[in-house]
Amino acid sequence: KTVGIVGCPFSGGQPKEGVDEGPIKMIEYGLIDQLVEMGWSVEFDGHHKFTEFRPAEDPNIGKLKKPRYVSRVTKAVAESVESHLKKGHLALTLGGDHSLALGTVSGTFAAYPDACLIWIDAHADINTPESTESGNLHGCPVSFLLAVDGLINEEITEFSWLKPRLRPDRLVYIGLRDVDPPEKEILKKYGIKAFSMYHVDKYGIGKVVEMALDAVNPDRDRPIHLSFDVDGLDPTVAPSTGTPVRGGLTFREGHYICEAINETGLLVSVDIMEVNPTLEDEVSVFETVTVGCSLVRCCLGESLL
Ligand SMILES: CN[C@](CCCC[B-](O)(O)O)(CCN1CCCCC1)C(=O)O
Ligand SMILES: [Mn+2]
Numbered sequence: 001k002t003v004g005i006v007g008c009p010f011s012g013g014q015p016k017e018g019v020d021e022g023p024i025k026m027i028e029y030g031l032i033d034q035l036v037e038m039g040w041s042v043e044f045d046g047h048h049k050f051t052e053f054r055p056a057e058d059p060n061i062g063k064l065k066k067p068r069y070v071s072r073v074t075k076a077v078a079e080s081v082e083s084h085l086k087k088g089h090l091a092l093t094l095g096g097d098h099s100l101a102l103g104t105v106s107g108t109f110a111a112y113p114d115a116c117l118i119w120i121d122a123h124a125d126i127n128t129p130e131s132t133e134s135g136n137l138h139g140c141p142v143s144f145l146l147a148v149d150g151l152i153n154e155e156i157t158e159f160s161w162l163k164p165r166l167r168p169d170r171l172v173y174i175g176l177r178d179v180d181p182p183e184k185e186i187l188k189k190y191g192i193k194a195f196s197m198y199h200v201d202k203y204g205i206g207k208v209v210e211m212a213l214d215a216v217n218p219d220r221d222r223p224i225h226l227s228f229d230v231d232g233l234d235p236t237v238a239p240s241t242g243t244p245v246r247g248g249l250t251f252r253e254g255h256y257i258c259e260a261i262n263e264t265g266l267l268v269s270v271d272i273m274e275v276n277p278t279l280e281d282e283v284s285v286f287e288t289v290t291v292g293c294s295l296v297r298c299c300l301g302e303s304l305l
């Protein structure tokens with residue numbers, strides 16, 4: 001079994017420096033050797049050089065910041081992910097900010113139209129070009145990916161390469177605790193399944209993961225794309241990330257999600273996003289980068305016994 005690593009040193013979907021170093025640090029910390037040690041053959045032809053994609057001019061489109069840069073980069077990511085998947089490999093995308101999911105999820109659904117998407121995050125990342133307050137595209141990817149009418153106005157031709165293939169009933173969230181009011185409306189309007197930290201507290205992570213799978217993969221026969229924003233974890237567990245929110249998933253809850261999804265045997269594509277190894281001190285950086293690497297190992301079959 002082969003895992004194709006898509007290294008994405010990219011920060012264009014948000015304003016903080018440093019998140020582009022996330023993939024570089026995870027590889028530097030020995031992730032490839034760890035996976036080889038586990039029996040995986042690893043295909044990694046180096047990190048993408050996205051700086052070459054940066055346009056000279058990239059004025060805002062409405063409120064959206066760096067739309068052209070994000071569009072070009074995520075189109076390339078979609079192609080990389082799709083090509084790994086079409087060769088029968090598991091795709092592992094290392095971010096980089098979460099706008100990269102515009103590419104990873106597009107790539108997965110191009111290869112596996114019948115897939116479902118499990119989104120681990122403090123945030124829903126479902127703002128539209130109209131509803132976003134920040135204009136940061138890492139807060140928007142899901143709205144572009146959903147195959148529904150009325151979310152993205154056609155005027156935004158920048159993302160015309162993106163064919164929305166994600167049905168609302170194939171998306172489920174775990175870990176939400178910082179959702180903007182317009183995002184709450186969108187979740188309700190499309191009946192999107194969302195397990196917040198309230199549900200994690202109420203039912204426990206084991207039951208929440210089971211309910212999440214029942215919602216989007218009732219017969220356990222659909223390929224799974226797991227998009228894991230490390231800010232879904234509590235900031236005491238993953239401090240080095242751009243938009244930390246208290247009251248998140250414990251170290252074990254985060255790893256349990258990966259272990260349980262590995263156990264389904266249906267995982268085809270994983271993103272580990274928003275690791276920013278420049279925030280703030282070296283202990284925080286060490287903790288966050290090593291958590292990113294251990295989440296990957298749990299997705300790929302590492303078990304405690
Ligand atoms: C909740 N939405 C935010 C954060 C998006 C985080 C993206 B992720 O990839 O890290 O999950 C925040 C918007 N708020 C900022 C403070 C004022 C109210 C709006 C946004 O910028 O859209
Ligand atoms: Mn490959």
Ligand SMILES: [Mn+2]
Nearest residue numbers: 098121125229
């Ligand atoms: Mn996110």
Ligand SMILES: [Mn+2]
Nearest residue numbers: 122123229231
């Ligand atoms: Mn987030």
